[in-house]
Amino acid sequence: EAAVTQSPRNKVAVTGGKVTLSCNQTNNHNNMYWYRQDTGHGLRLIHYSYGAGSTEKGDIPDGYKASRPSQENFSLILELATPSQTSVYFCASGDGDLSGNTLYFGEGSRLIVV
Amino acid sequence: QQQVRQSPQSLTVWEGGTTVLTCSYEDSTFNYFPWYQQFPGEGPALLISILSVSDKKEDGRFTTFFNKREKKLSLHIIDSQPGDSATYFCAASTGNTGKLIFGLGTTLQVQP
Structure with a gap:
């Protein structure tokens, strides 16, 4: 069954530490996305990718890096985690067809930075 | 500034009633408008979507209406069920x- 899986599902990190959130998709979609979800802010796009080797900045990229080493995998990297990055992070893949791009989301990664 | 605005923030309806959610947007280049449904502890999932060339799309108990002139859309849920309790997001893209x-x-x- 096609799916988007994220790891870890829960993470507690210390301020200044490095955090890597991983995402794997079996949908064979070219496009992948990282969003964060916060109360009062909805879902906001951090980084996205159109294919292996490509990464693009979304609307709130500061403090985050992304890596797309393969069609299936897309990582979000926090080099120096800060408490303001405490959030729930969602990865998604999309087919990008002309009828409208349906995004398929993972179950989320809850990150707490202390 | 929020490019896509939703109202109300929260809503309670009785089982069997009709739910109406609304959404407005600013960018006239937006041409694709999906609605996503999210249950607690899960990621959002596509519920229904509409392209700007249409003014209505129906899928079972769910109907979305689009008004290009007013830059507004709405989601109607008829015969609302307790299982519909969730957070609903409208979205837009070009x-x-x-x-x-x-x-x-x-x-x-x-x-x-």
């Missing part, structure tokens, strides 16, 4: 880049 701009969401509670 073309097929997948760069969806989400509204802040409406939390729906359907009381039995």
